[in-house]
Amino acid sequence: MKALLIESPGDSEVVDLETPVPGKGQTLVKVLACGICGTDYKIFSGETNANYPVVPGHEIAGVVEKSDDFEKGQMVVIDPNRSCGECNFCRKGMPQFCENLQATGVTEPGGFAEYVLVENSQVYPLKNVPVERAVFAEPLSCVLEGVKMIKHGFFDRILIVGAGSIGVIFGLVFRKIFPGAEIVLSEKDEKRAEFVTQTFELRVDEPKGEYDLAVECSGTAEGFKVCFDHVGKGGALLQFSVIAKNRTIDISPFEIYRKEMKILGSYLNPFTMKEAVKIIESGEFLFEKLVTDRLDLNGVREYLSSHKKALMKGIFAP
Amino acid sequence: MKALLIESPGDSEVVDLETPVPGKGQTLVKVLACGICGTDYKIFSGETNANYPVVPGHEIAGVVEKSDDFEKGQMVVIDPNRSCGECNFCRKGMPQFCENLQATGVTEPGGFAEYVLVENSQVYPLKNVPVERAVFAEPLSCVLEGVKMIKHGFFDRILIVGAGSIGVIFGLVFRKIFPGAEIVLSEKDEKRAEFVTQTFELRVDEPKGEYDLAVECSGTAEGFKVCFDHVGKGGALLQFSVIAKNRTIDISPFEIYRKEMKILGSYLNPFTMKEAVKIIESGEFLFEKLVTDRLDLNGVREYLSSHKKALMKGIFAP
Amino acid sequence: MKALLIESPGDSEVVDLETPVPGKGQTLVKVLACGICGTDYKIFSGETNANYPVVPGHEIAGVVEKSDDFEKGQMVVIDPNRSCGECNFCRKGMPQFCENLQATGVTEPGGFAEYVLVENSQVYPLKNVPVERAVFAEPLSCVLEGVKMIKHGFFDRILIVGAGSIGVIFGLVFRKIFPGAEIVLSEKDEKRAEFVTQTFELRVDEPKGEYDLAVECSGTAEGFKVCFDHVGKGGALLQFSVIAKNRTIDISPFEIYRKEMKILGSYLNPFTMKEAVKIIESGEFLFEKLVTDRLDLNGVREYLSSHKKALMKGIFAP
Amino acid sequence: MKALLIESPGDSEVVDLETPVPGKGQTLVKVLACGICGTDYKIFSGETNANYPVVPGHEIAGVVEKSDDFEKGQMVVIDPNRSCGECNFCRKGMPQFCENLQATGVTEPGGFAEYVLVENSQVYPLKNVPVERAVFAEPLSCVLEGVKMIKHGFFDRILIVGAGSIGVIFGLVFRKIFPGAEIVLSEKDEKRAEFVTQTFELRVDEPKGEYDLAVECSGTAEGFKVCFDHVGKGGALLQFSVIAKNRTIDISPFEIYRKEMKILGSYLNPFTMKEAVKIIESGEFLFEKLVTDRLDLNGVREYLSSHKKALMKGIFAP
Ligand SMILES: NC(=O)c1ccc[n+]([C@@H]2O[C@H](COP(=O)([O-])OP(=O)(O)OC[C@H]3O[C@@H](n4cnc5c(N)ncnc54)[C@H](OP(=O)(O)O)[C@@H]3O)[C@@H](O)[C@H]2O)c1
Ligand SMILES: NC(=O)c1ccc[n+]([C@@H]2O[C@H](COP(=O)([O-])OP(=O)(O)OC[C@H]3O[C@@H](n4cnc5c(N)ncnc54)[C@H](OP(=O)(O)O)[C@@H]3O)[C@@H](O)[C@H]2O)c1
């Protein structure tokens, strides 16, 4: 099968690999679409720890090719992460910190290939959904993990910094689950700002005043600062994005105290894939509208290697 | 009556004032003890907004002198804060952010005086308790507010930065409510470190490795950094201390994300006085052992004006 | 002014009363609409403790007539409940259990009158809203209190027993805040079932299988049993309705254990009026469609005394 | 090895079985103690679904005999339950409802034997602890699961119905984690009542008035009723015990509403073994004092078959 292989940081190629054969408890999935995510760029550049050589790609939608559990042809999406169930974090109910975490597209071959092999426990069947919507099940489940941390609250005014596809998914979900809330996305890229405004009728604007909730989705320390400065009394800041490790930012702890701020990190999504699938199936959100760049494996390679950014969301669409 | 009056920042005197007369719904309390707290120093220096001229002192234990609700001679402690019940924060159940907050010893005359006048709703009777333990009801109720924010968790390893009386109260409470937890206090002042170790058998030591919970009680930005750097995966940082507004510190938002850190500010204590009184009455904690410096009004004045720090806790004891 | 006065249980009349004069901190409101609620029937029959003689009516929308805080003509809704701020429950942050609770339309004159007098803290201004939507601010805020108790969860399948206006409001809110959820209302009254299906496109059906969440809104012990029997593993039962005190029902505690059921009572709404107003203003829900019976004071009297039920929701509309 | 085998409900014998040989990822444990629990009686009588023939016993403390992960001689306790990680409940983070749950001593051979074979993930090493304390790690972890559900609250008055070993463990833990709380255990068996009072200085008494928290530990529907009737406003009822399926009880749903009661079922303990081990190791609770009846396998058999109850706690002690 054809696959995009990153031999080592900075060195990638579209190659021919043996198509894997599913063993007991495994499923071979024919890839129909695989989203390109910031993490893929980092695997290419070497900023993220991957098991090189690696086939990247972890936002996978496809159909079952061969499995001892699912029927051939069944449409599925994949939870890329697999915890061990035995380490101390797993046994405390925090598999997101599993000491032996395996991840499709990071430690194991991923979705920028014709086929991908996964454990049955990673497979989520879904029905009646366009592939380009299904491909958002994984990022949506990440977002839902973040949502879980804050949805007990009532938020009058919400700020989302960064209107990439993650910021937009947050915006769409918040618009639904927080009735009456005023939602603002802040975005530096004017083309995106325009796309988001027109396609989703979300409001893109400068942050003004104080917000009950601020979500950092820009992947920048500046974005974190914008969030920090605009959280109001009793408000929450959700640190969702992946900011470069060595980027630091100056804050005043007094503000955390005075406003009884809650700053919450959201890391992995161990428990929300099922919910994501249900929401994807419901048709309440047309996430497929986020897809702007459809690429073959060489296209993906070019985007990763030249650090080219999609207008909104790029996917591998064989 | 005699009272310590701060005319304006930096300018204080022990003066003779008219003893106030309680109106409807009010109670006149004879002060038996009033703790000196960091806030009093800030009122003296002008760092905190007070209604000058002001009699400071808000950690008050005393007996009822005259009241239309409580009997003369009844031992009581005072909740210094009084919210309006009408502003938007009050009506959302967040009186700690009341837009019209009144505070005994800050916006109204406080406890460094022979008598103090308060509304009945601020008065909490208590029984059979040494005055020097009772005087900790208010700081304890602050601590309990902080505890409320985190006590749903299980904490294996706990770090408290700053072993002043607040840090010690946290240590004592945590030792009880988190069975099996390892608790370390970090403290720069060696005399205090020794006092705490010997008097309370708490462990004072350098922070080492990662903690599930870190509580900042030193009032310094460096202390916040120590907490931040030592919080482990899934851990929490409670920002309890009051750090100077303009003191900032550099942090890496990536760490918040990667560890799914929770950073929580704890500001005021609107709902925990009753609980504090119950705990004080139970005799399970001998907070009176914290009192090391007993002062008259001139003594309090001297401490505030020369920024002199008690060995552990200073109180006005008429 | 004209008002509906219940002299004592069972004995009511439309009478002429002195129009009240607002004192300091009070607002006189001209009533534009006042919803009829189950509680009003109970005040009429004597099942609920009221301060007879009493003018009932607590779901009030109107305009300011005279106030020292709000401008004449300002549209407002009223929080009927007023806690004392001094009792032990109030001081623990649970004003819903206030020992001195006052309630407009129960312990004080209410909204079935030309004017109603309230404290300023009970008044919530709102703008640009049809009166017949505004009148749902109070019941909506009750519903939001119930929602607060459960909205941290993810619910796949939701059952609402009783499709009166409360059940419908729950249905509409749930449809929005729980994306992807399957929602079923169970309703005995066929006319209502039809009205609800056609007007709101909510699904009315027999409960089948297990639900993650069941909300009792029928006001009957049978309804509670239906909920109890249909809650699945890890599921929640919200006891929202007011069931006659002496109606009991048989349950098996084993089921609570085995399913780790959560049964939660929702009583009063001390903190959600502001949120309700915001949602009402947003126009996201057209609650006015619930109004089916518009009555004058004599009409209200007739409904209460003959225990006549509205097709969906009856209001006093002068 | 010798083992107590229940061939089928009501039919048991002490037999010689092949000592199992650990495979990859497995550990063979030499049993040092195994507590007798209500469930064992139910497995004997057939009330609980077990995989007959079965060796019961799931409260196991022992030392490692052979393992590819742990050293021979290491003291360990066992988590009897093992979830699949693949079913829908597991993937939603609720392994307590795993559709393929395996349980040592229920679906697999348990601890009433010289040796027991378990998966490595079920093994928890611990150090420096008397065996008779270690044997309480499993029941303690169950209790901690219950505690997790309620420990965010502040409880002034606590009622525990049933002073068996579970009720006592709750009492001891509550006395520590709820400072200042008044705790009452209700117990019918006078010998136990006396034993508990004298050994643990817990208060055994009739329930009087209202409690903020009531925990059902008697295993009876009457006990549930006692709890229900004594829960006060804003209070919680923890349904922890296993009451016979067909035992029902009459309750008034109005009370749930009026008091905003929370009724919470506590079923399994998937995430608390580590915490239990830590607490056991800390030596803060001398649970070993609960052991009153030490039995060999024939003794266990006699207790189970004649439904004989220990004075407090019976264990198999080879
Ligand atoms: N926690 C999780 O589970 C999880 C899961 C998935 C993704 N993520 C992370 O979430 C973040 C967002 O993902 P994405 O796919 O939406 O990323 P993205 O496509 O890079 O979008 C981020 C957007 O933010 C804009 N931006 C940068 N700095 C800004 C600022 N100071 N103010 C306003 N806008 C700013 C960027 O514009 P320019 O390109 O012009 O700079 C870009 O359009 C990433 O860091 C990703 O790694 C986290
Ligand atoms: N949130 C609330 O509701 C609330 C209520 C009450 C009090 N507070 C705040 O809580 C804080 C603690 O109160 P307190 O009365 O215990 O104050 P304190 O007496 O000033 O104690 C702080 C201690 O921390 C030490 N310290 C300073 N920097 C340190 C560092 N980097 N590492 C280790 N130790 C360090 C100080 O030593 P040196 O003196 O040698 O510097 C001092 O002994 C204050 O900021 C106070 O304003 C908050």
Ligand SMILES: NC(=O)c1ccc[n+]([C@@H]2O[C@H](COP(=O)([O-])OP(=O)(O)OC[C@H]3O[C@@H](n4cnc5c(N)ncnc54)[C@H](OP(=O)(O)O)[C@@H]3O)[C@@H](O)[C@H]2O)c1
């Ligand atoms: N907790 C709070 O804060 C709060 C606030 C407001 C209201 N409430 C309570 O909420 C409840 C609902 O209010 P509402 O105004 O919607 O009441 P409602 O108009 O009486 O509606 C209840 C509906 O349930 C139906 N019903 C009765 N038994 C049923 C059963 N076993 N299965 C299915 N449907 C059944 C009734 O039909 P029939 O008429 O044919 O019997 C009626 O149509 C009331 O008890 C009210 O007091 C509580």
Ligand SMILES: NC(=O)c1ccc[n+]([C@@H]2O[C@H](COP(=O)([O-])OP(=O)(O)OC[C@H]3O[C@@H](n4cnc5c(N)ncnc54)[C@H](OP(=O)(O)O)[C@@H]3O)[C@@H](O)[C@H]2O)c1
């Ligand atoms: N949820 C979980 O994870 C979990 C885990 C472990 C155990 N459990 C359950 O927890 C319960 C307690 O366990 P245990 O080992 O302590 O049981 P136990 O030894 O049977 O103790 C129960 C005690 O309650 C007494 N009692 C019975 N009815 C009473 C009443 N109405 N009022 C006061 N006392 C009454 C019993 O006395 P008599 O013997 O004289 O009747 C007995 O002494 C059991 O149902 C057990 O199955 C649950």
Ligand SMILES: [Zn+2]
């Ligand atoms: Zn793991």
Ligand SMILES: [Zn+2]
């Ligand atoms: Zn206020």
Ligand SMILES: [Zn+2]
């Ligand atoms: Zn009150």
Ligand SMILES: [Zn+2]
């Ligand atoms: Zn499972």
